[in-house]
Amino acid sequence: NAGVTQTPKFQVLKTGQSMTLQCAQDMNHNSMYWYRQDPGMGLRLIYYSASEGTTDKGEVPNGYNVSRLNKREFSLRLESAAPSQTSVYFCAIRQGEGNSPLHFGNGTRLTVT
Amino acid sequence: AQSVTQLGSHVSVSEGALVLLRCNYSSSVPPYLFWYVQYPNQGLQLLLKYTSAATLVKGINGFEAEFKKSETSFHLTKPSAHMSDAAEYFCAVRTYNFNKFYFGSGTKLNVKP
Numbered sequence: 116n117a118g119v120t121q122t123p124k125f126q127v128l129k130t131g132q133s134m135t136l137q138c139a140q141d142m143n144h145n146s147m148y149w150y151r152q153d154p155g156m157g158l159r160l161i162y163y164s165a166s167e168g169t170t171d172k173g174e175v176p177n178g179y180n181v182s183r184l185n186k187r188e189f190s191l192r193l194e195s196a197a198p199s200q201t202s203v204y205f206c207a208i209r210q211g212e213g214n215s216p217l218h219f220g221n222g223t224r225l226t227v228t
Numbered sequence: 229a230q231s232v233t234q235l236g237s238h239v240s241v242s243e244g245a246l247v248l249l250r251c252n253y254s255s256s257v258p259p260y261l262f263w264y265v266q267y268p269n270q271g272l273q274l275l276l277k278y279t280s281a282a283t284l285v286k287g288i289n290g291f292e293a294e295f296k297k298s299e300t301s302f303h304l305t306k307p308s309a310h311m312s313d314a315a316e317y318f319c320a321v322r323t324y325n326f327n328k329f330y331f332g333s334g335t336k337l338n339v340k341p
Binding site for chain 1 (some may be wrong): 232233234236260262270271272273274278279299318320322327328330331332333334
């Protein structure tokens with residue numbers, strides 16, 4: 116999925132630890148998104164950023180913080196990880212306006228024990 | 229928030245048979261509509277998107293979807309299933325006045341030889 120790079124690919128945390136998931140794009144688009152994917156629940160929006168310096172909550176923002184310091188990067192932070200945050204996390208960008216679709220990264224698989 | 233319903237979390241068809249995956253949305257105003265496919269351990273890939281130019285939309289890999297405003301539906305079809313179509317499929321919507329995308333819970337397609 117050229118264009119959206121997520122790091123790390125895998126991570127195991129203990130309950131209470133913190134970490135930051137990184138997402139970077141090389142496509143110069145304004146809108147960036149963080150989703151989590153859980154079996155049987157599809158993708159749920161955590162946070163969204165319409166442009167550099169702006170962020171907005173999605174459906175499931177509790178327990179997460181985000182940062183959009185520049186146009187290229189959008190990071191997701193877990194301050195105190197919980198087992199309920201075990202999931203696959205996807206970053207996405209919107210490739211323009213109108214009915215432009217989302218373009219996804221390859222995901223980060225996070226396990227919290 | 230938008231609601232997207234995908235009927236059937238698992239669908240199984242024989243190779244060569246018709247594929248029909250259902251998607252209904254809740255909105256008084258037709259939103260932007262998309263179908264994505266996810267192969268195991270990969271990110272999501274755009275299959276097709278609805279444009280107002282035509283109610284029948286053709287996508288990649290022989291898939292197509294028909295927009296029916298009266299039924300608030302955007303079902304995905306393929307005339308003849310191939311083994312390589314086995315994957316999980318997600319319907320997604322975005323309303324005109326918001327930048328947030330909402331996903332259905334997904335349908336796993338199994339193709340039997």
